[in-house]
Amino acid sequence: MNNVLLEMLRESAARKWVQYGEVETIRDVTVGNQKEKLIIINYQGEFVYCKEEDFEERKLGSYQGFMQTRVPFTVKDITEDENGSVITVSRIEGLKKVAEQFIQSVREGDVVKGTVTGVDDNGLVFLEVNGYPCIIPPGQWSIERPPNLKETTPIGTVVEAKVLTVDALENKQKTSVSHRVRLSRRDLQINELEERWKNIDAYYKPNDNVSVKITGQAVGHNSYFCELPNGISIIGNLTSPLRDKYNDYLPPGVKATGVIKFLDKDNRRGKMIIRKVEANHANILQNQTFGAL
Template identity: 25%
Template sequence: MSEQDYSQSEMEKALNSVQEIKVGDVVKGEVLAIDDNQLVVGVQGAGVEGVVPLKELTADRNAKIEDQAQVGDVIELVVLSSLGHDKENGNYLLSRRRLEARKVWSDIEAKFKAGETLSVKVTEVVKGGLVVDAGVRGFIPASMVDDHYVDDLKSYVGQTMEVKIIEIEPSENRLILSRRELVKAEKEAKKAEIFAKLLPGDVVEGKVARLTNFGAFIDLGGIDGLVHISEIAHEHVNKPSDVLKVGEEVKVKVLNVDADKDRISLSIKALQPGPWDKIAEVAPVGATIEGTVKRLTTFGAFVEVAPGVEGLVHISQISHQHIATPNEVLKEGEVVQVKVLSEDPENKRLSLSIKALTEKPGEEGKEEEATPSDYEMPETSNGFSLGEMIGDALKKDSDDSDK
């Protein structure tokens, strides 16, 4: 073989050894130069060069190309298109970003088939839902963000959340995700856990979730319990919103747990000092205090001397003069001065007198002393005698001359 024939043979072997590149091929390229915001790379095994623009290196629009690669680096790339037809000197458009996306789509498809979830980060709010970063762009429709309607989705931006894959189509860059079912499942698990350990009498902390006309719903960390309006405070509450605010942290006592009906009854007032706890300070025996007539009955008048504390002025203690009914002398809403005759905090009973503060006709300057028989009567469950409640045992005034 002549020298000329040998050289031609070696050249043919070299040319034949050059790898032919097709669109879609994955190749390795050595960075030869960084020029005009793009990489110039030599495709290994092909003897040709290609270019990688910054936008094909990363999806970060603010990135600098110098931070993406250095001369001499060897990076894996995918061929996007041919920029020339010369096999030896032709150029190709290459991409690292799309190769990485291809791998991400492959991983997501595998998770979809296995029924696994994805961890994604919310990047922005758009019309109809949330855009998320799952390695590729994903979308969560507004109706699938939570288990209830969310008016403002802005609070989710920046959050990382677990989602379920609903629909995937890599060729169209379509990835539809949902968080709703996972939220429901999580709440059901928390609910079961709470019902399993919560018992009547327990004291727990919660947050006011919602306010209604009949009470407040307290979030106990996965399930809501109800504080009825009558259990908010010892004093009368017109509206729960007068006392509580949504988002407020509160301590509550568990009154009842009904797992079958998903109901938990709570109380705030059960953890607060009752109005009768300090009655000895508010209305000590023998003291003269001011009160408001709240109710009139046939046997006397109930006078409120402190929020939630009412005492009875028996009909015999209203006036020195004989009266048939209390409304001959008093009216509801009237403010009166009363003297405390006796108190029984345990049974919530307070005996009061109006006439003890007035002079008896004919005995100016001499205050009539009330006797135990004026106010000591058998008690019922509400703190007053049966005779008081039905008017069958009205007492006579101690001075018959007043009749």
């Protein structure tokens, strides 16, 4: 190992400093008669090694979601063998130190970036932010109805979210954390859409021909939520020939084209006429019965 880096790590071990590296690979090793996982972390171009029990307190079936993610660590031990210096580290201890710093500085309304560490059966997302375990309730994940988050949100996914609440826990002795931090990804999406509406003139104008995705039925007869490519939704109505052709119903997910009739950026609403269903989707619809007879 580079002598300068080695000296930095020796001082880090002595002074309990937190360093950061990127997970390079996971290797199965045999210690005695037991197999263990060794997480190899790239630190400034050199490798340091973290045992499974020093990487994550929970037992995980796979660590692949952590590949190429940035992780904090403290140096546990530095030993010498015939190949040089071997540095063993602890991500868990590194997380504890950065978590203390995070909870002292975080405030409601802050925008933070974290890594998904799990999703429960109810869609509650566990997010690790600067080493601190936070949660995103299912209703705060997206402005759209969330899919099965456990299946669609893998461990290791990096997410930006807004801090909703930071609540002190009374029974701290029963948990390893002192506060419950609730986050919202949905709030950031809402803010982003508001900005897009403010600048809608830069994207679209009345009489523009546009492609959209149908995301659901709106209130009223022959009304659909139509998502434009920039994420904004407006209301679309089928032409009379299309209403007859598709039995007055288009299922969510169908792609279509049409013409924008008006846009009201102050009230964040707009309307379009749907004139054509894209060919691939039209072929599917002709072979299915989605609407009521």
